[in-house]
Amino acid sequence: MxxxxxxxxxxxxxxxxxxxxxxxxxxxxxxxxxxxxxxxxxxxxxxxxxxxxxxxxxxxxxxxxxxxxxxxxxxxxxxxxxxxxxxxxxxxxxxxxxxxxxxxxxxxxxxxxxxxxxxxxxxxxxxxxxxxxxxxxxxxxxxxxxxxxxxxxxxxxxxxxxxxxxxxxxxxxxxxxxxxxxxxxxxxxxxxxxxxxxxxxxxxxxxxxxxxSTTAPVSVAVTRQLLYRMSAVDSPIPVHALNSRLIGSVPNNPDAVEGVLSFLQKRPPNFTLRVPDDLPDFLPWVRKDDA
Missing domain, CATH: 3.90.226.10 (2-enoyl-CoA Hydratase; Chain A, domain 1)
Known part of the structure; x- marks a missing residue:
């Protein structure tokens, strides 16, 4: 490094x-x-x-x-x-x-x-x-x-x-x-x-x-919290519901576009979304007491 x-x-x-x-x-x-x-x-x-x-x-x-x-x-x-x-x-x-x-x-x-x-x-x-x-x-x-x-x-x-x-x-x-x-x-x-x-x-x-150098900051933040906060729920149904909202937001997600393009073009990615500003606003755990 x-x-x-x-x-x-x-x-x-x-x-x-x-x-x-x-x-x-x-x-x-x-x-x-x-x-x-x-x-x-x-x-x-x-x-x-x-x-x-x-x-x-x-x-x-x-x-x-x-x-x-x-x-x-x-x-x-x-x-x-x-x-x-x-x-x-x-x-x-x-x-x-x-x-x-x-x-x-x-x-x-x-x-x-x-x-x-x-x-x-x-x-x-x-x-x-x-x-x-x-x-x-x-x-x-x-x-x-x-x-x-x-x-x-x-x-x-x-x-x-x-x-x-x-x-x-x-x-x-x-x-x-x-x-x-x-x-x-x-x-x-x-x-x-x-x-x-x-x-x-x-x-x-x-x-x-x-x-x-290889991961998208917003994607990492969401994934980290998904694992912690959703692993103990009593069925996969609420996890799938949240996954559906997240995946449904991908077409308007510039980091998702950049991730695919950088892979196809065989170059390092340049992710532009920032944490915490660009976290999806529908995440149930985004609260003031976590700041």
Whole structure:
């Protein structure tokens, strides 16, 4: 791919960095001195950065990575714990920190690639379950260790994980809380591929560059949400009804014309529709609370 040159210094956050180059937004966990321990501040900065990428017309793909030897070792309660008074408890609108990120990832219109190395434990793995791809280094270690700490799975992981690896494997990992390696994660489908540590990020960028150069942004956004939001309905009938509206809109879709022409002319496509501006207005999940 092209040289990855940053367009900003990423200093507008305190616990992550955010940079855009080659139409790829790189979001980096940046607390290496604390092994990227997860905090409320990190959760809110990640949520903001994902929203920023989703609304930036120049961004087509997000790569989520981390500085230091570990991706994220889970919650760092030494940074002050939760953002509510422990004596009175949270109000009804409060959202736990891992779920703030997984909810935003779920609603994203841009594909997200997580590059995982070292420890990805607790919140360090649950925040990535809504990503489209998880790439792992050979040294990666994973663990849904909540029961070994006397707490509970978060980040909506009890919804995401069985859909990725099946209920049996999800029960094993979550009920035992054991830590496991990259090979087991790959065999179960938790990660898509495994790479040597020094090749991990390059592999993520190669995949991101392929998505940028070969796929249509609106088509990707719609397809991603179709898979997430329609897979659990109780019959194919509502899916077919929505498919019919989508396919019925193809004659007036310039990206569909460009996709066919570029194939016939054996050239790279130049898709012009943009996300989120040009999403079909009849999609049932396009709501203000997903922004």
């Amino acid at each position: 092209a040289n990855h040159v940053d367009d900003g210094d990423g200093t507008d956050y305190t616990q992550i960095t955010y940079r855009v180059a080659d139409r790829i937004a790189t979001i980096t966990l940046n607390r290496p001195e604390a092994r990227n321990g997860y905090t409320v501040t990190m959760a809110d900065e990640l949520t903001d950065a994902l929203t920023r990428a989703d609304h930036d017309h120049d961004v087509r793909v997000v790569v989520l990575t981390a500085n230091g030897r570990d991706f994220c070792v889970g919650a760092d309660l030494s940074q002050g714990g939760f953002d509510f008074d422990a004596d009175t408890g949270p109000d009804a609108a409060w959202q736990e920190p891992a779920g703030r990120v997984s909810r935003r990832m779920f609603a994203s219109n841009k594909p997200i690639i997580a590059a995982l190395h070292g420890a990805a434990i607790g919140g360090g793995i649950t925040i990535t379950l809504a990503a489209d791809y998880r790439l792992a280094a050979t040294d990666a270690r994973f663990g849904f260790v909540f029961v070994r700490r006397g707490i509970y799975p978060e980040g909506a992981s009890a919804w995401f994980l069985p859909r990725l690896v099946g209920m049996g494997r999800a029960l094993d990992w979550m009920v035992s809380g054991r830590v496991f390696g990259a090979d087991e994660a790959l065999a179960a489908g938790l990660v898509h591929s495994v790479h040597e540590p020094d090749a991990l990020l390059d592999s993520a960028y190669t995949l991101a560059a392929e998505l940028v």
